Amino acid sequence: MNSAALLNMVVLTLTNPAEAAQRLLAMRFGPDVLWLAFFLAVILNALVQSLSGFVLPLINPEVQQLAEPVSRTLFVSVAAILISVVIFLLVGRVMGGSGSFNDFMTLVVWLQILQIAGQAIVLVSVSVLPFLFLPASLAMLVLSLYITLHFINEAHEFKSLGKSFLVILLSGLVAIPFVLWLSPV
DSSP: OOHHHHHHHHHHHHHOHHHHHHHHHHTOOOHHHHHHHHHHHHHHHHHHHHHHHHHHHHHOTTOOOOOOOHHHHHHHHHHHHHHHHHHHHHHHHHTTOOOOHHHHHHHHHHHHHHHHHHHHHHHHHHHHOGGGHHHHHHHHHHHHHHHHHHHHHHHHTOSOHHHHHHHHHHHHHHHHHHHHHHSOO
């Protein structure tokens, strides 16, 4: 995928996530590409998380984040992405969905890469205009939920955003023990 096609896919994901999901799934990436993209997302996520640990305290001295070792950040990122893939897959299958591991790996990794880019944009924006942190973070959260709804709907062929929303809710409940396990004490 060249840079123009990549930018077009980003715009399509933001404006029509269902069609973007269909196009991504139609590409039928092999395991080698998926795992390479997965590890790229993990490394980029660790970089953005480390950068936010430096930038946020400069913007607001009251926001003191404890610096986590990079190894922990990498581990949490690997676990979070894989847990998302597996839980979305399994919960959706229980509800009659037909998605595959590769389908969800494709869509979750793509969404993760977009979220990393969004986080980087938010960090740059708030370093200039700190008051944008909360609204930008909330907008990113809502947009991520909107895209995830459509991605789950397309991967599982539900034809129902309500079912996709239920998958997200049930997946959240299933994931709670993992989130607690991954959270720092």
